[in-house]
Amino acid sequence: MDIKDIIKEENLVYKRTNVLTENIMHYCPGCGHGTVHRIIAEVIEEMGIQEETIGVAPVGCAVLAYNYFNVDMQQAAHGRAPAVATGIKRVFPEKFVFSYQGDGDLAAIGTAETIHACNRGENITMIFINNGIYGMTGGQMAPTTLEGMKSSTSPYGRDVEMMGYPLKMTELIANLPGTYYVTRQSVHTPGNVRKTKKAIRMAFENQKLKKGVSFVEVVSNCNSGWKMNPVQANKWMVDNMFPFYPLGDIKVPQDK
Amino acid sequence: MERELKLMKGNEAIAEAAIRAGADSYFGYPITPQSEIMEYLMAQKPHERTGMVVLQAESETASINMVYGAAACGKKSMTSSSSPGVSLMQEGLSYIAGAELPCLVVNVQRGGPGLGTIQPSQADYFQTVKGGGHGDYKLITLAPSSVQEMADFVKIAFDLAFKYRNPAMILSDGAIGQMMEKVYLDPQVPRMKEEELPSWGTQGKKKGQDHKIITSLELESEKQEKVNLRIQAKYRQLEEEEVRFEAISCDDAEYIFVAYGTSARICQKAVDMARERGYKVGLFRPITLYPYPFKQLNKLADQVKGMLSVEMSAGQMVEDVRLAVNGKVKVEHFGRLGGIIHSPDEVFNALLNKIIGG
Ligand SMILES: Cc1ncc(C[n+]2csc(CCOP(=O)(O)OP(=O)(O)O)c2C)c(N)n1
Numbered sequence: 001m002d003i004k005d006i007i008k009e010e011n012l013v014y015k016r017t018n019v020l021t022e023n024i025m026h027y028c029p030g031c032g033h034g035t036v037h038r039i040i041a042e043v044i045e046e047m048g049i050q051e052e053t054i055g056v057a058p059v060g061c062a063v064l065a066y067n068y069f070n071v072d073m074q075q076a077a078h079g080r081a082p083a084v085a086t087g088i089k090r091v092f093p094e095k096f097v098f099s100y101q102g103d104g105d106l107a108a109i110g111t112a113e114t115i116h117a118c119n120r121g122e123n124i125t126m127i128f129i130n131n132g133i134y135g136m137t138g139g140q141m142a143p144t145t146l147e148g149m150k151s152s153t154s155p156y157g158r159d160v161e162m163m164g165y166p167l168k169m170t171e172l173i174a175n176l177p178g179t180y181y182v183t184r185q186s187v188h189t190p191g192n193v194r195k196t197k198k199a200i201r202m203a204f205e206n207q208k209l210k211k212g213v214s215f216v217e218v219v220s221n222c223n224s225g226w227k228m229n230p231v232q233a234n235k236w237m238v239d240n241m242f243p244f245y246p247l248g249d250i251k252v253p254q255d256k
Numbered sequence: 257m258e259r260e261l262k263l264m265k266g267n268e269a270i271a272e273a274a275i276r277a278g279a280d281s282y283f284g285y286p287i288t289p290q291s292e293i294m295e296y297l298m299a300q301k302p303h304e305r306t307g308m309v310v311l312q313a314e315s316e317t318a319s320i321n322m323v324y325g326a327a328a329c330g331k332k333s334m335t336s337s338s339s340p341g342v343s344l345m346q347e348g349l350s351y352i353a354g355a356e357l358p359c360l361v362v363n364v365q366r367g368g369p370g371l372g373t374i375q376p377s378q379a380d381y382f383q384t385v386k387g388g389g390h391g392d393y394k395l396i397t398l399a400p401s402s403v404q405e406m407a408d409f410v411k412i413a414f415d416l417a418f419k420y421r422n423p424a425m426i427l428s429d430g431a432i433g434q435m436m437e438k439v440y441l442d443p444q445v446p447r448m449k450e451e452e453l454p455s456w457g458t459q460g461k462k463k464g465q466d467h468k469i470i471t472s473l474e475l476e477s478e479k480q481e482k483v484n485l486r487i488q489a490k491y492r493q494l495e496e497e498e499v500r501f502e503a504i505s506c507d508d509a510e511y512i513f514v515a516y517g518t519s520a521r522i523c524q525k526a527v528d529m530a531r532e533r534g535y536k537v538g539l540f541r542p543i544t545l546y547p548y549p550f551k552q553l554n555k556l557a558d559q560v561k562g563m564l565s566v567e568m569s570a571g572q573m574v575e576d577v578r579l580a581v582n583g584k585v586k587v588e589h590f591g592r593l594g595g596i597i598h599s600p601d602e603v604f605n606a607l608l609n610k611i612i613g614g
């Protein structure tokens with residue numbers, strides 16, 4: 001049988017959603033960013049809200065997210081995505097607005113913007129990719145870097161007495177009355193991808209209710225920054241990241 | 257339609273004019289001497305009057321980035337602050353200029369450096385017209401010298417910001433922000449309807465059209481240079497077409513003061529004093545600090561014997577006066593610091609000592 005006999009419309013089992021552009025992603029092979037992009041795009045397509053969605057890209061590896069999401073996009077300064085998303089949502093309260101940020105962006109330089117957007121109860125969806133490191137700038141220590149974890153600025157491992165403790169931003173903002181739905185997921189197995197998709201779907205659906213921030217953390221790998229191959233990185237994540245950043249819902253709507 | 261006459265503080269005039277100009281959003285953080293702007297807006301419930309959004313942010317960093325988000329949707333967006341807060345906005349302003357977005361920022365200046373003083377000052381000239389944030393960009397800068405101009409410049413600033421897709425600043429100071437004067441207010445302009453919003457904004461991807469991207473990033477140097485050249489071309493056009501100034505008693509003047517804002521008001525008194533004593537003195541008042549009236553000042557230098565640049569600073573605008581004059585005549589600076597407003601006497605004496613007698 002020739003390959004042409006197989007590549008046929010009736011044999012199609014999976015197709016790139018139109019909410020992703022055809023641009024080739026620049027992410028390292030095995031990185032979680034691309035998978036999360038796809039999930040968000042599929043959710044937008046399934047909800048039929050491509051024309052009503054405005055996204056905000058961070059500074060970090062996902063800075064070029066605006067080239068991949070086929071929706072109107074803005075690029076924010078480092079850490080400021082929640083403030084930018086606030087500005088959008090306040091002038092367009094009926095549109096779907098999401099921010100997409102890494103851990104340096106959301107939990108270090110943008111801590112104030114994150115906490116206050118959450119505390120004001122902005123009706124937005126916040127996606128938080130926690131890979132425990134600064135991927136884009138070459139693997140420096142992040143606020144989320146685990147105790148003892150090596151990075152280019154903690155080459156002997158994170159010494160908490162000198163460098164402080166890893167920050168659980170998601171637990172922190174879950175305490176705020178302005179957050180409506182807070183969950184932590186991952187995308188390293190097909191099962192987890194399905195769970196994350198469900199969570200992101202809920203996080204977008206919630207915007208219709210106008211009850212505050214829906215916040216989805218995705219614990220992800222950074223095989224380049226961690227200096228591992230993708231398989232090792234995923235195993236390292238399961239063994240080391242998940243015990244400190246346990247997966248699952250942290251705050252679920254009481255009225256659901 | 258008739259303009260409405262009111263007695264108002266400069267800060268209140270800005271706020272009322274913003275509502276009437278059809279502004280869509282204001283994001284701000286309190287700081288003296290300009291907190292009345294947000295207080296007035298909140299009290300007015302602009303959401304009920306016109307649908308304008310007013311939100312108190314957690315910092316000036318946040319407010320300028322909220323402005324970015326709203327402005328990138330094509331909405332008329334603004335913020336206001338005073339010197340220390342405007343310092344915090346420099347990153348955001350650079351991004352707004354880089355992403356070619358229109359917005360209005362009001363700086364009601366106070367004395368610095370650091371926390372400085374809450375009293376009026378004009379020491380943010382360099383920050384405003386020479387950069388402030390990183391990269392090659394300019395802020396369209398209007399300098400009001402009366403409560404009337406505080407009101408009038410809101411619409412002018414928004415119009416210029418949208419025409420050039422560049423941030424505009426009203427550079428005022430604590431004296432004009434706080435003082436009360438008569439002001440004629442324009443009638444209400446309706447806010448833009450969704451179909452009237454500029455098409456470059458992110459309003460949701462339209463069927464059959466490409467998605468909109470608002471960014472200041474371009475990783476390829478050749479492309480980034482093109483972006484820069486496009487932005488610079490706008491600045492050249494601004495410099496040709498948008499210069500504003502006022503020349504008072506300059507026609508026969510042998511000496512002139514160059515001053516903007518509060519200092520221009522003081523200098524006007526000093527011009528009267530000088531004329532009473534037989535000196536032919538005039539006042540040249542730049543209204544746009546960027547684009548600066550370089551050509552007009554250069555022409556005046558052919559006529560006068562000397563110029564005194566008067567600012568409540570250690571001498572910032574004087575550098576541009578010297579650039580304009582290019583050595584043709586003597587140019588000196590006079591100004592009190594630390595929040596002190598120089599008196600007409602002091603200014604007149606400085607003219608006598610530094611320029612006429614000197
Ligand atoms: C004001 C400012 N400071 C520093 C940087 C440099 N910088 C770019 S990305 C980044 C860290 C990004 O890390 P993270 O948010 O964890 O995202 P990741 O790249 O890991 O996805 C830093 C520090 C910058 N662009 N702007």
Ligand code: SF4
Nearest residue numbers: 028031061135222223
């Ligand atoms: S550096 Fe890390 S976070 Fe960035 S694309 Fe590569 S693997 Fe992903």
